[in-house]
Amino acid sequence: xxxxxxxxxxxxxxxxxxxxxxxxxxxxxxxxxxxxxxxxxxxxxxxxxxxxxxxxxxxxxxxxxxxxxxxxxxxxxxxxxxxxxxxxxxxxxxxxxxxxxxxxxxxxxxxxxxxxxxxxxxxxxxxxxxxxxxxxxxxxxxxxxxxxxxxxxxxxxxxxxxxxxxxxxxxxxxxxxxxxxxxxxxxxxxxxxxxxxxxxxxxxxxxxxxxxxxxxxxxxxxxxxxxxxxxxxxxxxxxxxxxxxxxxxxxxxxxxxxxxxxxx
Numbered sequence: 001x002x003x004x005x006x007x008x009x010x011x012x013x014x015x016x017x018x019x020x021x022x023x024x025x026x027x028x029x030x031x032x033x034x035x036x037x038x039x040x041x042x043x044x045x046x047x048x049x050x051x052x053x054x055x056x057x058x059x060x061x062x063x064x065x066x067x068x069x070x071x072x073x074x075x076x077x078x079x080x081x082x083x084x085x086x087x088x089x090x091x092x093x094x095x096x097x098x099x100x101x102x103x104x105x106x107x108x109x110x111x112x113x114x115x116x117x118x119x120x121x122x123x124x125x126x127x128x129x130x131x132x133x134x135x136x137x138x139x140x141x142x143x144x145x146x147x148x149x150x151x152x153x154x155x156x157x158x159x160x161x162x163x164x165x166x167x168x169x170x171x172x173x174x175x176x177x178x179x180x181x182x183x184x185x186x187x188x189x190x191x192x193x194x195x196x197x198x199x200x201x202x203x204x205x206x207x208x209x210x211x212x213x214x215x216x217x218x219x220x221x222x223x224x225x226x227x228x229x230x231x232x233x234x235x236x237x238x239x240x241x242x243x244x245x246x247x248x249x250x251x252x253x254x255x256x257x258x259x260x261x262x263x264x
Contacts, residue, residue, distance in 0.1 A: 034118045035118065041089070047082075085112075147203065147242070161253050204238035
């Protein structure tokens, strides 16, 4: 890795972004890289498996308490030195999560002095690009690579296609597609074809294995809890593919009918 990589992982809610992001972070840390993960999801669970199941204070929670936020208040060291930050979200039913991301990232940029020293910064971003705040990491110039996580099911692919439209609208290239399997028939074939037709590439096919959920339940990444498992090897390969990836393309979203054809 010759220059700092700052990546955002997008995808439909519940598709496994936090699990993938934390395992990639752990794998890169295992390879000796200095890694930071910034959870932008209001659930604040992006870093929990890097911290032994421990939840950390979020930037927005501290700001609501009128605390003068410092680096030690919001940056915590996890597995193999991974720096963990959680943005948090608005109070339920009040405010905009996207706007909260903007405020929190601005605050983090002010107090976190060593962000520039990281080899890899991962932004775990919620949902589709439907709110300007969710593209805040890109808009603010904090991200230089975008990845989309999906499965072979129709709705996650629909969300992925929608994200492609959003990226194209803000003139932001896509660096690759990651498939987190839901055991759909012909799943890898479907997602690979989707990747090719939007002009991108499939970075990894992550098989559905119970051990991932078991490790998460215990508060650990697969890389820490089950380093010799086959799925740990998949995450290592994905992490190295991201580290070595230097290509991206402005995606061309598919028409809805073509998307349906792919998944039939």
